[in-house]
Amino acid sequence: MAKEPALGSPPIFIGDDVRYSPEELLLPKQYHKYVENIIIPNGLLMDRVEKMAYDIRRVYRNKELHCLCLLKGSRSFFSVLFQHLAKLSLYDEDATCAPFFEHYLRVSSSEGAASSQRLKVVSDDLRCLRDKDVLIVEDIIDTGLTLSELTKYLQQFGPRSLRIASLTLKRTPRSNGQAADFVGFSxxxxxxxxxxxxxxQMFRDMPHVCTLSDNGRRLLGLSP
Known part of the structure:
Protein backbone atom coordinates (compact mmCIF):
# COMPACT_ATOMS: atom_id res chain seq x y z
CA MET A 1 0.00 0.00 0.00
CA ALA A 2 1.45 3.35 -1.03
CA LYS A 3 2.21 5.87 1.70
CA GLU A 4 2.20 9.56 0.83
CA PRO A 5 4.46 12.03 2.66
CA ALA A 6 2.90 13.82 5.62
CA LEU A 7 1.99 17.33 4.53
CA GLY A 8 0.04 18.63 7.52
CA SER A 9 1.40 21.71 9.26
CA PRO A 10 3.02 21.17 12.70
CA PRO A 11 0.56 21.07 15.62
CA ILE A 12 0.04 24.08 17.86
CA PHE A 13 1.93 23.37 21.08
CA ILE A 14 -0.18 23.88 24.21
CA GLY A 15 2.31 24.25 27.05
CA ASP A 16 1.83 22.85 30.52
CA ASP A 17 1.38 26.38 31.87
CA VAL A 18 -1.18 27.58 29.28
CA ARG A 19 -4.40 28.40 31.09
CA TYR A 20 -7.45 30.65 30.94
CA SER A 21 -9.84 30.98 33.84
CA PRO A 22 -13.47 29.85 33.36
CA GLU A 23 -14.34 33.41 34.44
CA GLU A 24 -12.43 34.94 31.51
CA LEU A 25 -14.36 33.19 28.72
CA LEU A 26 -17.96 32.11 28.24
CA LEU A 27 -18.48 28.67 29.79
CA PRO A 28 -21.74 27.00 30.92
CA LYS A 29 -22.08 27.86 34.60
CA GLN A 30 -23.01 24.31 35.57
CA TYR A 31 -19.55 23.15 34.48
CA HIS A 32 -17.42 25.65 36.39
CA LYS A 33 -17.11 23.27 39.35
CA TYR A 34 -15.53 20.63 37.10
CA VAL A 35 -13.08 22.82 35.19
CA GLU A 36 -9.52 23.57 36.24
CA ASN A 37 -8.54 25.75 33.27
CA ILE A 38 -9.46 26.43 29.67
CA ILE A 39 -6.46 25.46 27.51
CA ILE A 40 -7.86 25.83 23.97
CA PRO A 41 -10.45 28.60 23.50
CA ASN A 42 -13.14 27.95 20.90
CA GLY A 43 -11.91 30.61 18.49
CA LEU A 44 -8.47 29.00 18.32
CA LEU A 45 -10.10 25.58 17.89
CA MET A 46 -12.17 26.75 14.93
CA ASP A 47 -9.28 28.49 13.20
CA ARG A 48 -6.98 25.51 13.63
CA VAL A 49 -9.55 23.02 12.29
CA GLU A 50 -10.02 25.27 9.26
CA LYS A 51 -6.25 25.15 8.65
CA MET A 52 -6.31 21.35 9.00
CA ALA A 53 -9.07 21.22 6.38
CA TYR A 54 -6.90 23.35 4.08
CA ASP A 55 -3.95 20.98 4.54
CA ILE A 56 -6.13 17.93 3.92
CA ARG A 57 -7.68 19.50 0.83
CA ARG A 58 -4.22 20.28 -0.53
CA VAL A 59 -3.20 16.61 -0.25
CA TYR A 60 -6.45 15.03 -1.46
CA ARG A 61 -7.81 17.56 -3.94
CA ASN A 62 -9.59 15.77 -6.83
CA LYS A 63 -9.04 12.38 -5.20
CA GLU A 64 -11.79 10.10 -3.93
CA LEU A 65 -11.26 10.60 -0.20
CA HIS A 66 -13.07 8.31 2.25
CA CYS A 67 -13.14 9.68 5.82
CA LEU A 68 -13.77 7.44 8.82
CA CYS A 69 -15.26 9.13 11.90
CA LEU A 70 -14.68 7.28 15.17
CA LEU A 71 -17.84 7.63 17.26
CA LYS A 72 -18.71 9.22 19.57
CA GLY A 73 -15.67 11.24 20.48
CA SER A 74 -14.70 12.49 17.05
CA ARG A 75 -18.15 13.69 16.04
CA SER A 76 -17.71 17.39 16.94
CA PHE A 77 -14.30 17.63 15.27
CA PHE A 78 -15.55 15.64 12.28
CA SER A 79 -18.52 17.96 11.79
CA VAL A 80 -16.47 21.19 11.83
CA LEU A 81 -13.71 19.70 9.67
CA PHE A 82 -16.18 18.62 7.02
CA GLN A 83 -17.91 21.99 6.92
CA HIS A 84 -14.57 23.52 5.99
CA LEU A 85 -13.73 20.80 3.47
CA ALA A 86 -17.09 21.36 1.78
CA LYS A 87 -16.52 25.14 1.74
CA LEU A 88 -13.08 24.77 0.18
CA SER A 89 -14.58 22.56 -2.52
CA LEU A 90 -17.40 25.04 -3.15
CA TYR A 91 -15.01 27.74 -4.35
CA ASP A 92 -12.77 25.39 -6.35
CA GLU A 93 -13.79 25.87 -9.99
CA ASP A 94 -11.44 23.09 -11.10
CA ALA A 95 -12.82 20.44 -8.72
CA THR A 96 -13.54 17.12 -10.43
CA CYS A 97 -15.01 15.00 -7.62
CA ALA A 98 -16.81 15.19 -4.28
CA PRO A 99 -14.62 16.56 -1.47
CA PHE A 100 -15.13 13.46 0.70
CA PHE A 101 -17.20 10.38 1.43
CA GLU A 102 -18.05 9.74 5.07
CA HIS A 103 -18.22 6.54 7.11
CA TYR A 104 -18.87 6.04 10.82
CA LEU A 105 -17.20 3.47 13.07
CA ARG A 106 -17.66 2.46 16.69
CA VAL A 107 -14.43 1.09 18.05
CA SER A 108 -13.84 -0.51 21.43
CA SER A 109 -10.90 -2.42 22.79
CA SER A 110 -9.85 -4.52 25.75
CA GLU A 111 -6.39 -5.29 27.08
CA GLY A 112 -4.79 -8.49 25.89
CA ALA A 113 -1.49 -10.10 26.71
CA ALA A 114 1.69 -8.00 26.57
CA SER A 115 -0.22 -4.71 26.34
CA SER A 116 -1.87 -5.73 23.06
CA GLN A 117 -5.45 -4.75 22.29
CA ARG A 118 -8.42 -6.85 21.28
CA LEU A 119 -10.37 -4.64 18.91
CA LYS A 120 -14.10 -4.61 18.23
CA VAL A 121 -15.27 -2.54 15.26
CA VAL A 122 -18.91 -1.84 14.39
CA SER A 123 -19.42 -0.25 10.98
CA ASP A 124 -21.03 -0.53 7.58
CA ASP A 125 -19.40 -2.74 4.97
CA LEU A 126 -15.90 -1.33 4.49
CA ARG A 127 -15.01 -3.30 1.38
CA CYS A 128 -15.74 -0.09 -0.53
CA LEU A 129 -12.38 1.20 0.75
CA ARG A 130 -10.37 -1.02 -1.58
CA ASP A 131 -7.95 1.02 -3.70
CA LYS A 132 -9.27 4.25 -2.13
CA ASP A 133 -7.55 7.01 -0.17
CA VAL A 134 -8.71 6.66 3.45
CA LEU A 135 -8.45 9.19 6.29
CA ILE A 136 -9.17 8.22 9.90
CA VAL A 137 -10.60 11.21 11.79
CA GLU A 138 -9.87 11.01 15.53
CA ASP A 139 -10.27 13.45 18.41
CA ILE A 140 -7.20 12.49 20.46
CA ILE A 141 -4.19 10.21 20.37
CA ASP A 142 -3.33 9.22 23.95
CA THR A 143 -1.58 5.87 24.34
CA GLY A 144 -2.12 5.17 20.64
CA LEU A 145 -2.83 1.48 21.25
CA THR A 146 -6.38 1.39 19.90
CA LEU A 147 -5.52 3.52 16.89
CA SER A 148 -2.55 1.30 16.05
CA GLU A 149 -4.77 -1.76 16.09
CA LEU A 150 -7.41 0.00 14.01
CA THR A 151 -4.92 0.84 11.26
CA LYS A 152 -3.90 -2.83 11.14
CA TYR A 153 -7.56 -3.85 10.98
CA LEU A 154 -8.32 -1.47 8.12
CA GLN A 155 -5.45 -2.69 5.97
CA GLN A 156 -7.36 -5.91 5.30
CA PHE A 157 -9.69 -3.86 3.08
CA GLY A 158 -6.83 -2.87 0.78
CA PRO A 159 -6.94 0.95 0.79
CA ARG A 160 -4.57 2.73 -1.57
CA SER A 161 -3.43 4.99 1.25
CA LEU A 162 -4.32 5.18 4.93
CA ARG A 163 -3.69 8.33 6.94
CA ILE A 164 -4.80 9.86 10.23
CA ALA A 165 -6.14 13.30 11.14
CA SER A 166 -6.31 13.88 14.89
CA LEU A 167 -7.48 17.05 16.57
CA THR A 168 -5.03 16.51 19.43
CA LEU A 169 -1.97 14.48 20.36
CA LYS A 170 -1.20 14.05 24.05
CA ARG A 171 2.38 14.25 25.29
CA THR A 172 2.41 11.23 27.59
CA PRO A 173 4.98 8.60 28.60
CA ARG A 174 2.24 6.01 28.03
CA SER A 175 2.31 6.61 24.27
CA ASN A 176 3.33 3.75 21.98
CA GLY A 177 4.64 6.30 19.47
CA GLN A 178 1.55 6.30 17.25
CA ALA A 179 1.64 9.44 15.11
CA ALA A 180 -0.80 11.20 12.78
CA ASP A 181 -0.42 12.89 9.42
CA PHE A 182 -2.55 15.90 10.37
CA VAL A 183 -2.58 17.09 14.01
CA GLY A 184 -4.27 20.17 15.42
CA PHE A 185 -2.75 20.54 18.87
CA SER A 186 -0.06 18.99 21.06
CA GLN A 201 -21.24 11.57 28.36
CA MET A 202 -20.87 15.06 29.89
CA PHE A 203 -19.05 18.18 28.61
CA ARG A 204 -19.26 17.74 24.83
CA ASP A 205 -21.48 20.83 24.70
CA MET A 206 -18.69 22.99 26.16
CA PRO A 207 -17.23 25.20 23.40
CA HIS A 208 -13.65 25.14 24.72
CA VAL A 209 -11.16 22.39 25.55
CA CYS A 210 -10.52 22.43 29.30
CA THR A 211 -8.64 20.45 31.92
CA LEU A 212 -10.59 18.53 34.55
CA SER A 213 -10.01 19.81 38.09
CA ASP A 214 -9.36 17.69 41.19
CA ASN A 215 -12.78 18.74 42.45
CA GLY A 216 -14.28 17.62 39.14
CA ARG A 217 -12.65 14.23 39.54
CA ARG A 218 -14.12 13.87 43.02
CA LEU A 219 -17.58 14.88 41.81
CA LEU A 220 -17.36 12.29 39.02
CA GLY A 221 -16.04 9.58 41.32
CA LEU A 222 -12.68 9.36 39.56
CA SER A 223 -9.36 8.57 41.19
CA PRO A 224 -7.11 11.62 41.71
Missing part, protein backbone atom coordinates in the same frame (compact mmCIF):
# COMPACT_ATOMS: atom_id res chain seq x y z
CA UNK A 187 -1.49 18.70 24.59
CA UNK A 188 0.05 18.24 28.05
CA UNK A 189 -0.57 14.95 29.83
CA UNK A 190 -3.79 16.04 31.54
CA UNK A 191 -7.40 14.89 31.52
CA UNK A 192 -9.23 17.10 29.01
CA UNK A 193 -12.94 17.78 28.61
CA UNK A 194 -15.07 19.91 26.31
CA UNK A 195 -15.76 20.14 22.57
CA UNK A 196 -15.00 16.55 21.45
CA UNK A 197 -14.00 15.27 24.88
CA UNK A 198 -16.47 13.87 27.40
CA UNK A 199 -16.51 12.12 30.74
CA UNK A 200 -19.56 9.94 31.39
Missing amino acids: LPDKWVIGFSFDCD
Whole structure:
Protein backbone atom coordinates (compact mmCIF):
# COMPACT_ATOMS: atom_id res chain seq x y z
CA MET A 1 0.00 0.00 0.00
CA ALA A 2 1.45 3.35 -1.03
CA LYS A 3 2.21 5.87 1.70
CA GLU A 4 2.20 9.56 0.83
CA PRO A 5 4.46 12.03 2.66
CA ALA A 6 2.90 13.82 5.62
CA LEU A 7 1.99 17.33 4.53
CA GLY A 8 0.04 18.63 7.52
CA SER A 9 1.40 21.71 9.26
CA PRO A 10 3.02 21.17 12.70
CA PRO A 11 0.56 21.07 15.62
CA ILE A 12 0.04 24.08 17.86
CA PHE A 13 1.93 23.37 21.08
CA ILE A 14 -0.18 23.88 24.21
CA GLY A 15 2.31 24.25 27.05
CA ASP A 16 1.83 22.85 30.52
CA ASP A 17 1.38 26.38 31.87
CA VAL A 18 -1.18 27.58 29.28
CA ARG A 19 -4.40 28.40 31.09
CA TYR A 20 -7.45 30.65 30.94
CA SER A 21 -9.84 30.98 33.84
CA PRO A 22 -13.47 29.85 33.36
CA GLU A 23 -14.34 33.41 34.44
CA GLU A 24 -12.43 34.94 31.51
CA LEU A 25 -14.36 33.19 28.72
CA LEU A 26 -17.96 32.11 28.24
CA LEU A 27 -18.48 28.67 29.79
CA PRO A 28 -21.74 27.00 30.92
CA LYS A 29 -22.08 27.86 34.60
CA GLN A 30 -23.01 24.31 35.57
CA TYR A 31 -19.55 23.15 34.48
CA HIS A 32 -17.42 25.65 36.39
CA LYS A 33 -17.11 23.27 39.35
CA TYR A 34 -15.53 20.63 37.10
CA VAL A 35 -13.08 22.82 35.19
CA GLU A 36 -9.52 23.57 36.24
CA ASN A 37 -8.54 25.75 33.27
CA ILE A 38 -9.46 26.43 29.67
CA ILE A 39 -6.46 25.46 27.51
CA ILE A 40 -7.86 25.83 23.97
CA PRO A 41 -10.45 28.60 23.50
CA ASN A 42 -13.14 27.95 20.90
CA GLY A 43 -11.91 30.61 18.49
CA LEU A 44 -8.47 29.00 18.32
CA LEU A 45 -10.10 25.58 17.89
CA MET A 46 -12.17 26.75 14.93
CA ASP A 47 -9.28 28.49 13.20
CA ARG A 48 -6.98 25.51 13.63
CA VAL A 49 -9.55 23.02 12.29
CA GLU A 50 -10.02 25.27 9.26
CA LYS A 51 -6.25 25.15 8.65
CA MET A 52 -6.31 21.35 9.00
CA ALA A 53 -9.07 21.22 6.38
CA TYR A 54 -6.90 23.35 4.08
CA ASP A 55 -3.95 20.98 4.54
CA ILE A 56 -6.13 17.93 3.92
CA ARG A 57 -7.68 19.50 0.83
CA ARG A 58 -4.22 20.28 -0.53
CA VAL A 59 -3.20 16.61 -0.25
CA TYR A 60 -6.45 15.03 -1.46
CA ARG A 61 -7.81 17.56 -3.94
CA ASN A 62 -9.59 15.77 -6.83
CA LYS A 63 -9.04 12.38 -5.20
CA GLU A 64 -11.79 10.10 -3.93
CA LEU A 65 -11.26 10.60 -0.20
CA HIS A 66 -13.07 8.31 2.25
CA CYS A 67 -13.14 9.68 5.82
CA LEU A 68 -13.77 7.44 8.82
CA CYS A 69 -15.26 9.13 11.90
CA LEU A 70 -14.68 7.28 15.17
CA LEU A 71 -17.84 7.63 17.26
CA LYS A 72 -18.71 9.22 19.57
CA GLY A 73 -15.67 11.24 20.48
CA SER A 74 -14.70 12.49 17.05
CA ARG A 75 -18.15 13.69 16.04
CA SER A 76 -17.71 17.39 16.94
CA PHE A 77 -14.30 17.63 15.27
CA PHE A 78 -15.55 15.64 12.28
CA SER A 79 -18.52 17.96 11.79
CA VAL A 80 -16.47 21.19 11.83
CA LEU A 81 -13.71 19.70 9.67
CA PHE A 82 -16.18 18.62 7.02
CA GLN A 83 -17.91 21.99 6.92
CA HIS A 84 -14.57 23.52 5.99
CA LEU A 85 -13.73 20.80 3.47
CA ALA A 86 -17.09 21.36 1.78
CA LYS A 87 -16.52 25.14 1.74
CA LEU A 88 -13.08 24.77 0.18
CA SER A 89 -14.58 22.56 -2.52
CA LEU A 90 -17.40 25.04 -3.15
CA TYR A 91 -15.01 27.74 -4.35
CA ASP A 92 -12.77 25.39 -6.35
CA GLU A 93 -13.79 25.87 -9.99
CA ASP A 94 -11.44 23.09 -11.10
CA ALA A 95 -12.82 20.44 -8.72
CA THR A 96 -13.54 17.12 -10.43
CA CYS A 97 -15.01 15.00 -7.62
CA ALA A 98 -16.81 15.19 -4.28
CA PRO A 99 -14.62 16.56 -1.47
CA PHE A 100 -15.13 13.46 0.70
CA PHE A 101 -17.20 10.38 1.43
CA GLU A 102 -18.05 9.74 5.07
CA HIS A 103 -18.22 6.54 7.11
CA TYR A 104 -18.87 6.04 10.82
CA LEU A 105 -17.20 3.47 13.07
CA ARG A 106 -17.66 2.46 16.69
CA VAL A 107 -14.43 1.09 18.05
CA SER A 108 -13.84 -0.51 21.43
CA SER A 109 -10.90 -2.42 22.79
CA SER A 110 -9.85 -4.52 25.75
CA GLU A 111 -6.39 -5.29 27.08
CA GLY A 112 -4.79 -8.49 25.89
CA ALA A 113 -1.49 -10.10 26.71
CA ALA A 114 1.69 -8.00 26.57
CA SER A 115 -0.22 -4.71 26.34
CA SER A 116 -1.87 -5.73 23.06
CA GLN A 117 -5.45 -4.75 22.29
CA ARG A 118 -8.42 -6.85 21.28
CA LEU A 119 -10.37 -4.64 18.91
CA LYS A 120 -14.10 -4.61 18.23
CA VAL A 121 -15.27 -2.54 15.26
CA VAL A 122 -18.91 -1.84 14.39
CA SER A 123 -19.42 -0.25 10.98
CA ASP A 124 -21.03 -0.53 7.58
CA ASP A 125 -19.40 -2.74 4.97
CA LEU A 126 -15.90 -1.33 4.49
CA ARG A 127 -15.01 -3.30 1.38
CA CYS A 128 -15.74 -0.09 -0.53
CA LEU A 129 -12.38 1.20 0.75
CA ARG A 130 -10.37 -1.02 -1.58
CA ASP A 131 -7.95 1.02 -3.70
CA LYS A 132 -9.27 4.25 -2.13
CA ASP A 133 -7.55 7.01 -0.17
CA VAL A 134 -8.71 6.66 3.45
CA LEU A 135 -8.45 9.19 6.29
CA ILE A 136 -9.17 8.22 9.90
CA VAL A 137 -10.60 11.21 11.79
CA GLU A 138 -9.87 11.01 15.53
CA ASP A 139 -10.27 13.45 18.41
CA ILE A 140 -7.20 12.49 20.46
CA ILE A 141 -4.19 10.21 20.37
CA ASP A 142 -3.33 9.22 23.95
CA THR A 143 -1.58 5.87 24.34
CA GLY A 144 -2.12 5.17 20.64
CA LEU A 145 -2.83 1.48 21.25
CA THR A 146 -6.38 1.39 19.90
CA LEU A 147 -5.52 3.52 16.89
CA SER A 148 -2.55 1.30 16.05
CA GLU A 149 -4.77 -1.76 16.09
CA LEU A 150 -7.41 0.00 14.01
CA THR A 151 -4.92 0.84 11.26
CA LYS A 152 -3.90 -2.83 11.14
CA TYR A 153 -7.56 -3.85 10.98
CA LEU A 154 -8.32 -1.47 8.12
CA GLN A 155 -5.45 -2.69 5.97
CA GLN A 156 -7.36 -5.91 5.30
CA PHE A 157 -9.69 -3.86 3.08
CA GLY A 158 -6.83 -2.87 0.78
CA PRO A 159 -6.94 0.95 0.79
CA ARG A 160 -4.57 2.73 -1.57
CA SER A 161 -3.43 4.99 1.25
CA LEU A 162 -4.32 5.18 4.93
CA ARG A 163 -3.69 8.33 6.94
CA ILE A 164 -4.80 9.86 10.23
CA ALA A 165 -6.14 13.30 11.14
CA SER A 166 -6.31 13.88 14.89
CA LEU A 167 -7.48 17.05 16.57
CA THR A 168 -5.03 16.51 19.43
CA LEU A 169 -1.97 14.48 20.36
CA LYS A 170 -1.20 14.05 24.05
CA ARG A 171 2.38 14.25 25.29
CA THR A 172 2.41 11.23 27.59
CA PRO A 173 4.98 8.60 28.60
CA ARG A 174 2.24 6.01 28.03
CA SER A 175 2.31 6.61 24.27
CA ASN A 176 3.33 3.75 21.98
CA GLY A 177 4.64 6.30 19.47
CA GLN A 178 1.55 6.30 17.25
CA ALA A 179 1.64 9.44 15.11
CA ALA A 180 -0.80 11.20 12.78
CA ASP A 181 -0.42 12.89 9.42
CA PHE A 182 -2.55 15.90 10.37
CA VAL A 183 -2.58 17.09 14.01
CA GLY A 184 -4.27 20.17 15.42
CA PHE A 185 -2.75 20.54 18.87
CA SER A 186 -0.06 18.99 21.06
CA LEU A 187 -1.49 18.70 24.59
CA PRO A 188 0.05 18.24 28.05
CA ASP A 189 -0.57 14.95 29.83
CA LYS A 190 -3.79 16.04 31.54
CA TRP A 191 -7.40 14.89 31.52
CA VAL A 192 -9.23 17.10 29.01
CA ILE A 193 -12.94 17.78 28.61
CA GLY A 194 -15.07 19.91 26.31
CA PHE A 195 -15.76 20.14 22.57
CA SER A 196 -15.00 16.55 21.45
CA PHE A 197 -14.00 15.27 24.88
CA ASP A 198 -16.47 13.87 27.40
CA CYS A 199 -16.51 12.12 30.74
CA ASP A 200 -19.56 9.94 31.39
CA GLN A 201 -21.24 11.57 28.36
CA MET A 202 -20.87 15.06 29.89
CA PHE A 203 -19.05 18.18 28.61
CA ARG A 204 -19.26 17.74 24.83
CA ASP A 205 -21.48 20.83 24.70
CA MET A 206 -18.69 22.99 26.16
CA PRO A 207 -17.23 25.20 23.40
CA HIS A 208 -13.65 25.14 24.72
CA VAL A 209 -11.16 22.39 25.55
CA CYS A 210 -10.52 22.43 29.30
CA THR A 211 -8.64 20.45 31.92
CA LEU A 212 -10.59 18.53 34.55
CA SER A 213 -10.01 19.81 38.09
CA ASP A 214 -9.36 17.69 41.19
CA ASN A 215 -12.78 18.74 42.45
CA GLY A 216 -14.28 17.62 39.14
CA ARG A 217 -12.65 14.23 39.54
CA ARG A 218 -14.12 13.87 43.02
CA LEU A 219 -17.58 14.88 41.81
CA LEU A 220 -17.36 12.29 39.02
CA GLY A 221 -16.04 9.58 41.32
CA LEU A 222 -12.68 9.36 39.56
CA SER A 223 -9.36 8.57 41.19
CA PRO A 224 -7.11 11.62 41.71
